Amino acid sequence: MAQSKHLYELQKSDLDIEMSQAALRQLVGKLGESQTLVEARAGVEVEEASLEKVRAEHRSLEEEAEVLASRIKSESERLYGGKVKSPKELSGIEQEVKALKGKKREREDRLLELMEQSDHMQMAVKEKRERLRQVEEEWREEQQQFAAEKTDLEEGLESLEERRQELAGAVGAEELRLYDTLRRSKGQAVVRIELGRCQGCRLTLSVAELQQARTGKIMQCHSCGRILYL
Ligand SMILES: [Zn+2]
Structure with missing residues (x-):
């Protein structure tokens, strides 16, 4: 699996975990x-x-x-x-x-x-x-x-936590640190590219950026810094 896809899946797990935790807190309150x-x-x-x-x-x-x-x-x-x-x-x-x-x-x-x-x-x-x-x-x-x-x-x-661990284990330490930093500062660390635009900040990406994104390597939007996933 490409690194960017790994991180995208990791983020999905993290969001699911957050949702489940919130639901659990609500339930405990009841x-x-x-x-x-x-x-x-x-x-x-x-x-x-x-x-x-x-x-x-x-x-x-x-x-x-x-x-x-x-x-x-x-x-x-x-x-x-x-x-x-x-x-x-x-x-x-x-x-x-x-x-x-x-x-x-x-x-x-x-x-x-x-x-x-x-x-x-x-x-x-x-x-x-x-x-x-x-x-x-x-x-x-x-x-x-x-x-x-x-x-x-x-x-x-x-x-979900087991799955998260698996995914995190498959990502390099440096990439994981970048992901964590972005998650903390921006909420969404990995964003999709749709119609040539970064879905984090809506900026149109250059042809070179799109080509690089296609390789699946970790790359960040030059405007908002989020990791791009194609
Ligand atoms: Zn962006």
């Missing part, structure tokens, strides 16, 4: 938890926390209602037990029982409200959990696909 998944999980947590708050209030109100019920019971026993005789004291107890019953009723009304609220919240939790389950399923499938793509890319990169 691995891990997605924003949608994080949000769906947070959605469940928020609903669960609200529900737990309502349930906690419910529990504490139930306890209060029980305490009130037992106080009503004991006060009523005093009221009707016959031990207390003083009408003033009896009237006091009666007032007390009435007040306790009022408080108990307040708690019970609130308990009913909370039960209704809790029913709605349970439905919301269920919906959010279902949404999370769907998101997780899609996410898992997507991640599996990404992982497979990653393996493919890594394998492809390995063979």
Whole structure:
């Protein structure tokens, strides 16, 4: 293979390697938890926390209602037990029982409200959990696909790098240095000659240059310095 062709192929390998590396970086960025998944999980947590708050209030109100019920019971026993005789004291107890019953009723009304609220919240939790389950399923499938793509890319990169080494080994050290310098400074080190023009800078080449390029030896465009490949 002519030297210029070798370098042209080497550049093709290098460009393919760069593309694969960029694709791999992009893919690695997509691995891990997605924003949608994080949000769906947070959605469940928020609903669960609200529900737990309502349930906690419910529990504490139930306890209060029980305490009130037992106080009503004991006060009523005093009221009707016959031990207390003083009408003033009896009237006091009666007032007390009435007040306790009022408080108990307040708690019970609130308990009913909370039960209704809790029913709605349970439905919301269920919906959010279902949404999370769907998101997780899609996410898992997507991640599996990404992982497979990653393996493919890594394998492809390995063979591209092997090919690159082969090509680089077939080029002289001096030519390789020139190629590397041009790649760094100009991006494209080797350019095709098309219709007598250097495709790097679009300059029309002389007949002598074209003839030299035809031999396949390394030659540079006199204007942009890139290696010409015919
Ligand atoms: Zn040029």
